[in-house]
Amino acid sequence: MNSTVKNKKLSDWITEVAGMCQPDSIYVCDGSREEYDGMVEKLVLSGSAIPLKKRPRSYLFLSDPSDVARVEDRTFISTSSQAEAGPTNNWLDPAALKETMKSLYRGCMKGRTMYVIPFSMGPIGSPISKIGVEITDSPYVVVNMHIMTRVSSSVLEILGTDGDFIPCLHSIGAPLEKGQKDVQWPCAPMESKYISHFPEENLIWSYGSGYGGNALLGKKCLALRIASAMARREGWLAEHMLILRLTDPDGKQYHIAAAFPSACGKTNLAMMQPSLKGWKCECIGDDIAWMKIASDGRLHAINPESGFFGVAPGTSYDTNPMAMDTIRENAIFTNCALTDDGDVWWEGMTGDLPSHLIDWKGRDWTPESKADAAHPNARFTAAASQCPVICKDWENPDGVPIDIFIFGGRRGSVVPLVYEAFSWEHGVFLGATAASETTSANIGAIGNLRRDPFAMKPFCGYNMGDYFQHWLDMGERLGSKAPRIFYVNWFRKNQDGKFLWPGFSDNSRVLKWMCERVDNKTGARKSPIGLLPLEGALDLSCLSMGSEDMRELMSVDTAEWKAEIPDIEAHFAMFGKRLPQRLRKQLKDFSERLG
Ligand code: O2Y
Numbered sequence: 001m002n003s004t005v006k007n008k009k010l011s012d013w014i015t016e017v018a019g020m021c022q023p024d025s026i027y028v029c030d031g032s033r034e035e036y037d038g039m040v041e042k043l044v045l046s047g048s049a050i051p052l053k054k055r056p057r058s059y060l061f062l063s064d065p066s067d068v069a070r071v072e073d074r075t076f077i078s079t080s081s082q083a084e085a086g087p088t089n090n091w092l093d094p095a096a097l098k099e100t101m102k103s104l105y106r107g108c109m110k111g112r113t114m115y116v117i118p119f120s121m122g123p124i125g126s127p128i129s130k131i132g133v134e135i136t137d138s139p140y141v142v143v144n145m146h147i148m149t150r151v152s153s154s155v156l157e158i159l160g161t162d163g164d165f166i167p168c169l170h171s172i173g174a175p176l177e178k179g180q181k182d183v184q185w186p187c188a189p190m191e192s193k194y195i196s197h198f199p200e201e202n203l204i205w206s207y208g209s210g211y212g213g214n215a216l217l218g219k220k221c222l223a224l225r226i227a228s229a230m231a232r233r234e235g236w237l238a239e240h241m242l243i244l245r246l247t248d249p250d251g252k253q254y255h256i257a258a259a260f261p262s263a264c265g266k267t268n269l270a271m272m273q274p275s276l277k278g279w280k281c282e283c284i285g286d287d288i289a290w291m292k293i294a295s296d297g298r299l300h301a302i303n304p305e306s307g308f309f310g311v312a313p314g315t316s317y318d319t320n321p322m323a324m325d326t327i328r329e330n331a332i333f334t335n336c337a338l339t340d341d342g343d344v345w346w347e348g349m350t351g352d353l354p355s356h357l358i359d360w361k362g363r364d365w366t367p368e369s370k371a372d373a374a375h376p377n378a379r380f381t382a383a384a385s386q387c388p389v390i391c392k393d394w395e396n397p398d399g400v401p402i403d404i405f406i407f408g409g410r411r412g413s414v415v416p417l418v419y420e421a422f423s424w425e426h427g428v429f430l431g432a433t434a435a436s437e438t439t440s441a442n443i444g445a446i447g448n449l450r451r452d453p454f455a456m457k458p459f460c461g462y463n464m465g466d467y468f469q470h471w472l473d474m475g476e477r478l479g480s481k482a483p484r485i486f487y488v489n490w491f492r493k494n495q496d497g498k499f500l501w502p503g504f505s506d507n508s509r510v511l512k513w514m515c516e517r518v519d520n521k522t523g524a525r526k527s528p529i530g531l532l533p534l535e536g537a538l539d540l541s542c543l544s545m546g547s548e549d550m551r552e553l554m555s556v557d558t559a560e561w562k563a564e565i566p567d568i569e570a571h572f573a574m575f576g577k578r579l580p581q582r583l584r585k586q587l588k589d590f591s592e593r594l595g
């Protein structure tokens, strides 16, 4: 070991894991730039990382074709009873799961180095932050964790001899026999991948995948699944939400947290540059928000991460110029295509197609090729501090006070551009029934409607019925200081299948209306689904949008909404007795309003 670990729980755990996984060596990370550079250099020499001539200190990794995304089917919430995990999670008995995984872990790091990564989610030392330690045999994970979390030996100092941390054990599950040559992206077959969470003991065990959310355990595993269970016990919120600061032309600030399912443009909204003159938008986080009620009685949010692990395809100077500038240097790319002059490329990055590429599977690609050049879930990893519009308060340990919550999803029809909840309780109903059409970049067949409550279906570490109750309880505690709740749909289409709303920077028009609602500057019209903007209340200045299109975009067709009721009923029925009575009542009231 290259450093002395003074924390008893940590040194005992390292010894235990090393005994089980049998690595050739152990390395405790310090989070330094030299460490990062040294690791990347080794990854380049081994052929795992491709240095990009066109982007300073940036590298491309190509994964095994079987290891390209989070694997929901292999993700488990292992609580003592299945009821605690609830109907939206895969469950296995903890003792049985640990036995299975121990047999996989035995000897799984042979021929490899075992890295110990001490990290903080949230600013180091902040009272809202949590400390984790990831043990992994993947140097790719180490370099990504350097960007996505705060890896530092000062985390070990804060831990002292008896401080507590969340143990996150990860192995790619590909031991090397003596003399065996490594492959570019080692991992285990699908059936032996396990992404396991033990929320009752704040423990994460991941095996077999080296990709993203399966392997960078600070993100979805700790900051959402384990943290959501901790948040419920401790009375706060760990949510799948971007955080942004919007400033109006008079300098008044509004803080917005928004939950959309994966692949609905959270990173784009988080970094959006308003088309409205005089309005400013700054990014605080693009994926996860931890929120606590502060001494002012308001809900304050921090971004526990320190980087972005964004979807590359579709990201361009048109859709998200701030993300494009964030990744100009010091970036890691995974499963993007490689250009002949040593840059990355992906579908939607440029109007013109390159004449030749190496695709994410390492094959020659030309515009005639049938297959995508980049995988639809190809990713960039870059430090939040590199974002040109990162908010100066993004690392404020006290967080920012949230004024507005937004829920939403991708719906080609039925759901209007924006509406407001009647109350906190109605807002919880909107979050609990949120639904989105699946795309090629996420789960399920394209175009299926998937209910994804609060965009937390894959990330809630306990029974979602209890999660709904936790939101209702938080509303009680917040009282009149609770953020206002809105629902949006940027993706409604007309009869010809064309998007009705331009989206991106024009979404600022919708955010402006929300701010005006918060300040009681504009009224709203009541509809069965919620409060809609008054005619002409949305600022459409300098936007060429026909009034017919606008009417269609905002229309609420009672028959279409009635047709949604059986699906909502079936969705709620899953939770049985754990569904809060108040949500049952919300559904009844909604049906009655529809007539
Ligand atoms: O496929 C993966 O492993 C990445 S998933 C992801 C990454 C960053 C932000 N959000 C998500 C998500 O699935 O919500």
Ligand code: MN
Residues within 6 Å of the ligand: 240, 262, 287
């Ligand atoms: Mn996400």
